[in-house]
Amino acid sequence: MELVLTTLLLISIGGCFGSFASSLIYRLPLQENEINILKPRSFCPQCKTQLSIIQLIPFIGFLYSRGVCLSCNAKINRLYFYNEVIIAVFILYIFSKLALTDLSSWLIVLIVISLYIQSIIDFQTLHLSQPISAILIFSGLMLNISIEFFTVPLDSFLGLTLGYGLLFCINEVYKMIRSRDGIGSGDFLLLGGIGSIFGASAIGPILLIGSSISLCLYAVNKNKEEELPLGFGLGIGAIFYCFLFIFFSIA
Numbered sequence: 001m002e003l004v005l006t007t008l009l010l011i012s013i014g015g016c017f018g019s020f021a022s023s024l025i026y027r028l029p030l031q032e033n034e035i036n037i038l039k040p041r042s043f044c045p046q047c048k049t050q051l052s053i054i055q056l057i058p059f060i061g062f063l064y065s066r067g068v069c070l071s072c073n074a075k076i077n078r079l080y081f082y083n084e085v086i087i088a089v090f091i092l093y094i095f096s097k098l099a100l101t102d103l104s105s106w107l108i109v110l111i112v113i114s115l116y117i118q119s120i121i122d123f124q125t126l127h128l129s130q131p132i133s134a135i136l137i138f139s140g141l142m143l144n145i146s147i148e149f150f151t152v153p154l155d156s157f158l159g160l161t162l163g164y165g166l167l168f169c170i171n172e173v174y175k176m177i178r179s180r181d182g183i184g185s186g187d188f189l190l191l192g193g194i195g196s197i198f199g200a201s202a203i204g205p206i207l208l209i210g211s212s213i214s215l216c217l218y219a220v221n222k223n224k225e226e227e228l229p230l231g232f233g234l235g236i237g238a239i240f241y242c243f244l245f246i247f248f249s250i251a
Contacts (some may be wrong), residue, residue, distance in 0.1 A: 007093025012096055014088025017109070021087060022080045029125045030131075047073035058084045079120070079188045087113060089157050090239075099244045106145065108246070111136070111197060112239055118190055119235030128186030136193030144196070150245065151199030159195025162203050164188045187230050194238045202241055209237030
């Protein structure tokens with residue numbers, strides 16, 4: 001019975017985090033001054049009608065409204081529901097390996113959610129949130145310097161330097177050849193943040209996974225003129241690496 005209640009609690013928490021992640025994914029790229037991460041209350045993007053209390057409940061809200069706005073009947077982006085499900089699955093996995101009462105477990109949850117938010121923002125807009133990347137850099141350095149959270153301090157510094165510098169250098173070479181940027185500066189910051197968290201030794205595997213994911217998206221995309229969402233691949237690759245780290249650390 002305790003296991004069932006704990007699972008339900010974690011699913012509920014995952015849904016709440018997923019709902020908040022959806023809000024950040026929608027609001028962070030906006031340039032409108034009247035909309036930020038704190039206000040206004042959640043609303044329909046089409047008709048701007050504020051959502052009712054029941055519509056704000058994770059999982060239930062989407063199912064209750066049957067995937068449409070109850071005011072204008074516009075379709076609700078299914079990604080909102082998927083975000084809640086995916087992050088709930090992430091949390092269930094993390095706590096299947098780590099202790100629920102351990103602060104470090106919750107720090108990993110926040111890191112994974114931050115990487116996920118960056119991934120989806122880049123997938124949708126081809127832009128990345130610089131504040132989130134800055135938070136990842138600061139968190140990685142502070143955690144690894146203070147308690148060697150994922151790696152030792154030197155490896156964390158090297159990871160930041162290598163992650164940022166590698167993509168910067170690749171972009172500079174591309175600019176020399178094509179006279180334009182090939183990789184956005186947001187990708188430099190994101191990989192720098194990932195390196196500061198997981199260390200320089202993680203840059204290679206994560207960059208390989210991330211590049212492979214981005215190339216797969218390019219292969220299935222009919223419009224070959226569109227830019228590659230490298231940040232999406234890097235974020236997902238870092239999450240995958242984090243889960244592998246947890247799995248082999250516990251095993």
